[in-house]
Structures are given as structure tokens and as C-alpha cells.
Amino acid sequence: MASNLVSALFQQATYSSNYPSPSGPTVTPFPNFDASVDAAAINNALNAKGVDEETIISILTTRTNLQRQQIAADYQQSVGKQLKAVLKSKLSSKLETVALNLLQTPAQFDAHQLYYATKGLGTDEDCLVEILVSRSNKEIKEIIKVYQEEFNCDLEGKIKSDTSGAFQKALIALLKASRDESSTVDHDLADDDARALYEAGEKRKGTDVDTFINILTTRNFAHMHTVFQRYTKYSKHDVDKALDLELNGDIENVLISLVKCMGNKPAYFAEKLNNSMKGYGTDDDKLIRIMISRSEVDLKDVEIEYKAKYGMTLYKAIKDDTKGDYEKILLALCGTKE
Template sequence: MSIFKKFFKDNVHDRDPEKESVKEKEKPKYYGTVIPYPNFNASSDASVLQSAIESKGVDEDVIIAILVKRSNEQRQKIKAVYEASSGKNLVKSWESVLRSDLEDVALALLMPPAHFDAYLLRKATKRLGTDEEVLIEILATRTNSEIQEIKRVFKQEYKQDLEEVIKEETKGDFMNALLALLSAKRDESTEVDMELARKDAKILFEAAETKGDIDVSTFIDILTTRNGPQLSKTFHHYAAVSDLKLPRALQMELSGDIEDCLIAIVKCAWNTPAFFAEKLHNAMKGHGTCEDTLIRVLVSRSEIDLQKIVEEYRAMYENTVHEDIVNDTKGHYQKVLLGLCGPY
């Protein structure tokens, strides 16, 4: 896969996670593109939205301006005030006046993050055929506390434990990997244990070199519990003892959903924004656009690391994400996506 050349520059020895972690500390702490609106007034915004919804020929521009210039927390306050003052459900009001992709992104922005993730996981497991890509993306990229909150909301909204749904909809090593991610036991510190990195690299190498089938459980255990910097250092040591980089070894030994899952975890450990930049690029390349992926990534990362994703996209591909959105979308839907991406 050519994408590995972009992620790993085809030579992991060229990167030093310890030096890069120092640079990280010099950057601003917030990497989202959507920030809380100053001088926020929920009552005023609710009134403006009501007028925009009830005006002859709904004013989408006003709705978009509020959506992309308010944080999710502020949107929740607007929703509460709107419903208290108008006696109408804001979701149903938008469903009655907005259409197609604009409606989808607007409703996504109105959900609290954990509710949006729970909704996506429900949608991925409820339809005919499980959407494994969505399961992998969400569970491999959320923090321990986010996963715990997703599980709580999923149970509350859909009356089922998410773990039980995963057991019903998946199987084998892939199921085990997802359940390990759902256990939310990843080390989230930034500390690197050099001796552990060498030990893990040796264990992974031996697991990959096992005669017959690869020891997948060992990969799952290490990849789902170590922190990102720790795994990055492990990947360095793995490259020193093996003729193959770890992603290539996984590609050669595995196939199907478990291959996709473990490689996604490796990519996220190395560079999460680049992982999402690739997702956005794949959603827009070639003929047709995967609107679900565009909405999912831009909405879910808009208050986390979308600035970094936009920067990685610029570095990895010929066009910027803004340019590709302009080429692949149109109208008010295009406008709201560009608004989420921040200044060009």
C-alpha cells in the first residue's frame, strides 16, 4: 500500500518519537477547528434559529453560521432553550426544513459526541451487513473515558450492552480485538519504557514468525493496551529485528477485518491525524463521494484535532482538504463542511 510510504516514509528509523514529543509540547494545546463562541447567548441564538426555520424558504445560511461557530456544548444549550421557548423539538424542526446531506450533518452537529458515536455504532451494526470500518475507526481512536461514555449512552439509548452487540455481529480475532478496545484499558500516559519496547518488539516478532498461524492474541494484547509513544518506540525496535516493517508483516500474515483493525491501531499510534486525513482522502478520491465518512470525521474531530488533520492532508496529498471538498460537494452542504474545516 502506498499509504504506508506516507505514514512511515518507508523507513521508521528516520523518525524519533522522543524528539517529536518535545516539539508537541511547544504547540498550542487545542487543535480543534470549532471553538466556543465568545459572548455566547443561547436565547438569542435560539430566537435566530427559530426565525430562520420559520422564514419563507428556510434560511440555511443562518443555520450554518450558528452551527459551525458554536461549540457542541453551546449547541446543546441552544437546543434546550429553543425547545423550552418554542415548545417544538429542534431535531424534528430541522428534519422538516433541511434536506439530504445538509440535514445529516446538521443533525450530527446537534448530538453530544458520545451520542453521535453511539448512533454511528448502532447504525454500523443494525443494517444488513456490519460496517466494520466504522467500528474500527471509532473504537481505535477514542479515549478510555470516551469509550466508557459511549457504552453508557449506547445502553441508555438502545437498551443493549455494546459488548453484546459486538459479540452478535462479529466473530473470531476481529471480535476479540474490538472487545479489547471496548474494555478501555489502554495506557494513556506519554511515558516510554525503553526496555518494555524492546521486549514487546521481540514478542511481536516471535508472534509473527510462529510456524503456521500468526499469534493474533499477542498482537491484540500489546496493540490495545500500550500508549501511542510506547508503541511508536516498539515499532522502531521491531524494524531493527525484522526484515519487514510491522504494517507489512501484518498485511502478509493476516487478512480481512482483523488485518484492517490491527493496521488501523498501528496507524493511530503512529499518527492519528494522518489516519483521519487518509479517511477523508479516500472518501473523496475517484468517482463519487462517501458523504457518511466526510460527515463522521469532520463532525467528530472538529473539537479534537481537525486542525492537525487538515495539516496532515496538505502534507500527504496534492490538494488541500478544502480544495477537495469544493471539487466534490456543492451548495449549503459544501459550505457547512468548509466551515467545520476552519480557515483555508
């Protein structure tokens, strides 16, 4: 991990329980919205010769999730069939995947992503980390509720059965959704936390990972900024260097991801998007997951960070890495033409 990462991240961000978004989402409420008109247009597009994919893409990517839910309800009432089922029968490949995911509520979408991350052989640790470090307390609680409803299964129990050790402890701590989401800084506690992190890591042989997990998963972002500043009173290293020296593997990934989200969440997602497209092949699951999950939150900010860090627009990166209707629906979510 690059030296001074934590310090740099926190210097470029404003600290609050919710990252202040100068640009925000790429998908916003469609003006003069009429669910019945959109449902009829989608029905016509689905029944057109060869299927009118462009109309379907245009509607699904310019309506908010709430508006899409209303379209689906109106479609069911007027046509007598579930929109998801008809889309599944008429579309194919990755266009089908994106379209069906856009019709899920945010909590359903996250719950399904977590379900498939732990289904079958192997576990998609990056998916587990990405979702749990970046969602609010309210969002995590809703995911847990929906996961139980959708799969008749306890999310915590599933994660426990698929992970182990310190990594498991960190994920379970995040599932508790107990982070202080205020912007209050207790300076005495910040000093105590900084000393505790030092004594849990550098000062001792071996690492008291529980202390790192407890502090990094419960304190608010502003407080942690102060903790990281105070840490240099006790150590010749910055906290980021200490984490690099003390931890490795999945536990390092989850704690470093937490730090990045605390500092600059759009930059964290810009990096994840770049990772999904660099090298040979594309991690389509990750690319789709981030484009959908951030489209109504901060995707414009992610685009700004992407351009600043990688020297090209996210739009161009996606255009270079995808093709066909899959490319069209992802580019439409970008909300820009360049």
C-alpha cells in the same frame, strides 16, 4: 502496505497519550455567546419564507457542541418544541443529516454511528474500526454508556453478534478501554513485547493474533515506538512488513489503523477523508462523520496533513465533491476560506 510505514509514521510524530496539536480544532467557543439570542435567530430562520439555511449553518458551525446543547435547551424552553424535531421538519437531504448530527453530544454521535454501522444487513467495518481505534479510554466508556441508554442494547453484545474471529477479538479488546495512556516507557517490557511480536508472527507457522491484539491495544504510544524500534533486533523486517506478511482482511485493517493513530492521528483522518471522496461517488457517511467528530479536536491539523499528502486543501476537495447547502455546512466546519 508500503514498506517502512510504521517507522515513518513514528518518526514524524511526538509520542504521548494525547497527540500534541499545533493547530487544533476549527470550531472553538463562540465569544460573547448567548444561547437565547441564538435560539431566537434559529427560530426566525426556520420560520422565514423558504427557510433561512445560511443563518442556521452559520450558528451551528461556529458554536461548540456544549454551546449547541445550550441553544437547544433554550429553544425548547422558549418555543416549546425540540429543536431537532423542527430542524427535521424544515430541512432536507444531507443538510438535515449534518445539522441533526451537530446537535448530538460527541458520545451520542459516536454511539449512533456505531449503531447504524451494525444495523440491518451487512456491517460497516470501517466505521467500527475508525471510532474504536481513535477514541480515548474515557470516550469509549462514555460511548458504551450512551449506547445502552439510547438503544437499550449492549454495544459489546451487538459487536459480538455482527463480527467474528480475530477482528471481533480486536474490537472487544478496544471496547475494554484499558490502554495505558501515560507516556512512560518500560524498556525491559518493550524488549519483551518486541520479542513476543516476533515469536507470535514471523518465527512461527501461523500467527498468534492474540499477542498482537493484546500488545497493540493496551500499551501507550511512546512505549510502542520503542517496541517497533526493538523489533529489528529479532527480525530482518520492520513491524509494518511483518503485519503485512502475517495478516489480511479486517484484522489487518484494525491493527494497521491502530498503528497509524499511534503515529499521527491527523494524518490517519486525512487519509480517511481522501478515501471518502476519491473515485466515483462520495462516501457521505464517512465524510460527515469525520468532519463533525474532528471539528472540535484536531481538524486544523487534519487539513495540514491533507494538503501535505494530496497537494490540495481539504476545503477545495470538499468544494469539488459536494454541492448546495451540504457543501456550505461542510465548508463552514473547515473554518477556512481556502
